[in-house]
Amino acid sequence: MSAAKEKVGDTVITRELVVSNKVGIHARPAAMFVKIASRYACDIFLEKDGEKINGKSIMGLLMLAAGPGSKLTLQVSGKDAAMAVAEIEDLFQRKFDEE
Amino acid sequence: MNRDAITVERFYTGHSARLDLKLLGGAAGLKRVIREPTVNRPGLALAGHTKYFARKRVQVMGHAEVTYLKTLRREERQQRYEMLFSYKLPCVIFCRDLAPDRDCLRAAEVKDVPILKSSLITMKFINLATLALEQLFAPRASEMGSLVDIHGVGVLIRGDSGIGKSESILALIERGYSLVADDMTKVMLVDGRDVVGTSSELTRNHMEIRGIGIVNVAAMFGAKSVRQEKRIDLVVTLKAWDEVKDVDRLGMEEAHMEILGIPLPHMTIPVRPGRDLARLIEVAALHTKLRRAGHNPARELNERLVAQMAGAKRGL
Known part of the structure; x- marks a missing residue:
């Protein structure tokens, strides 16, 4: 999308994530995600069915309405990208500490 | 798309x-x-x-x-x-x-x-x-930014998270303007000419304010504080003061940003503690409105200046 910031020279780390908790990304998991994302300086984007949102925006995450089983594409770029990706992947694997 | x-x-x-x-x-x-x-x-x-x-x-x-x-x-x-x-x-x-x-x-x-x-x-x-x-x-996309209607001027406000977007939007709403979308604006190209923004139905009328949480703008500020859709007339990007290297001091030329292939007027406002962002965005909107009506204060001032200098040269 045109508003997405493209920093020259930064590699973009891309990951496919599947929402595996029972309810999907409702308010609490969304807040957990945004909290983690906001700790990093890198750009974090999440995409579902072609809709791309800023991973640091709680409204954006809620808007995705990512129910259980939905597939999301994570795109992270910036100097602390690798760490952010690891922490986010861990959050998805832990099913947002819900089960 | x-x-x-x-x-x-x-x-x-x-x-x-x-x-x-x-x-x-x-x-x-x-x-x-x-x-x-x-x-x-x-x-x-x-x-x-x-x-x-x-x-x-x-x-x-x-x-x-x-x-x-x-x-x-x-x-x-x-x-x-x-x-x-x-x-x-x-x-x-x-x-x-x-x-x-x-x-x-x-x-x-x-x-x-x-x-x-x-x-x-x-x-x-x-x-x-x-x-x-x-x-x-109609071609569609999502833009990161909040959309506010200021005196009929649709202003898309962009900026990194934590720069003060929500605070300025809140201040704009308190001044009587209406919120169209918070943080994520869905855009659609109408008649191949107008870029119209709206919010996702799910999050409509809501916004997030750091430290407070999610608030319902319509419930808090009344029906006039929200609007379902609005054409985007201006894009304002809020940027940290030291990140803006080449700030436009005159505003004589119009910068643009493309959304769905349509160039929209774009202003970058440097952010520093103590700057009243809402007031600046409000002025940017009114400035755009005047410009659309054919006024360009910087150019008009410059023309007067040039005329005066030419007069002085001729010894008037």
């Missing part, structure tokens, strides 16, 4: 109320794709001229078609139905509550062509259906 195909089902479910559509048969074909954003009257095709037949479009039957079909013998009519439905049409819609005969419905069922009807008169239906289809076909 359209993610999903425009199916008859999307057209039907999205616009059935407005166009007063009812499905009469061929439900199995609802997944058929509409490939062109307009309608066609299949009169000529029914009369046998199929050399040029706009089969990718929604087929609209009015008095002309129905009356013509009635002049045919039954076997002939059946053949025409079969011929019509052998094409890959999206669907056939009868206007004025005209009822398709049983042969028509049977032939459509065989080929899974959805048959619908509307109570609207044909002309009215065609006008509304074309508008509806144009909307379905």
Whole structure:
């Protein structure tokens, strides 16, 4: 999308994530995600069915309405990208500490 | 940029109320794709001229078609139905509550062509259906940023998280302006010219404020504080003071930013503690409004300056 910031020279780390908790990304998991994302300086984007949102925006995450089983594409770029990706992947694997 | 195909089902479910559509048969074909954003009257095709037949479009039957079909013998009519439905049409819609005969419905069922009807008169239906289809076909995207309506100027406010977007939007709402979308704005190109923004239905009227959480703007500030959609007239990017290297001090030239291929006026406002961002955004909006009316204060001032200097040179 045109508003997405493209920093020259930064590699973009891309990951496919599947929402595996029972309810999907409702308010609490969304807040957990945004909290983690906001700790990093890198750009974090999440995409579902072609809709791309800023991973640091709680409204954006809620808007995705990512129910259980939905597939999301994570795109992270910036100097602390690798760490952010690891922490986010861990959050998805832990099913947002819900089960 | 359209993610999903425009199916008859999307057209039907999205616009059935407005166009007063009812499905009469061929439900199995609802997944058929509409490939062109307009309608066609299949009169000529029914009369046998199929050399040029706009089969990718929604087929609209009015008095002309129905009356013509009635002049045919039954076997002939059946053949025409079969011929019509052998094409890959999206669907056939009868206007004025005209009822398709049983042969028509049977032939459509065989080929899974959805048959619908509307109570609207044909002309009215065609006008509304074309508008509806144009909307379905309009290029869309999501923009990161919040959209606020300031005195009729739609301002898309962008900036990294934590820069002070929400605070300035809150201040703008308190000043009586209306919020269209917080943080994520869905944009659509209308008539190939206007970029119209709206929020996702799910998060409409809500915004997040750090430290407080999610608030319902409409409940808190009243109905006037929200608006469902607005054309975007200006893009304002809030940027940290030291990140803005080349700030425009005159505002003589207009910078642009492209959204859906349309260049929109763009201003970058450097942020520093103590700057009243809401006031600055408000002024930026009013400035845009004046500019659109043909005023450019920087240029006008400069012209006066140049004229005065020229006068001084001539010894006046």
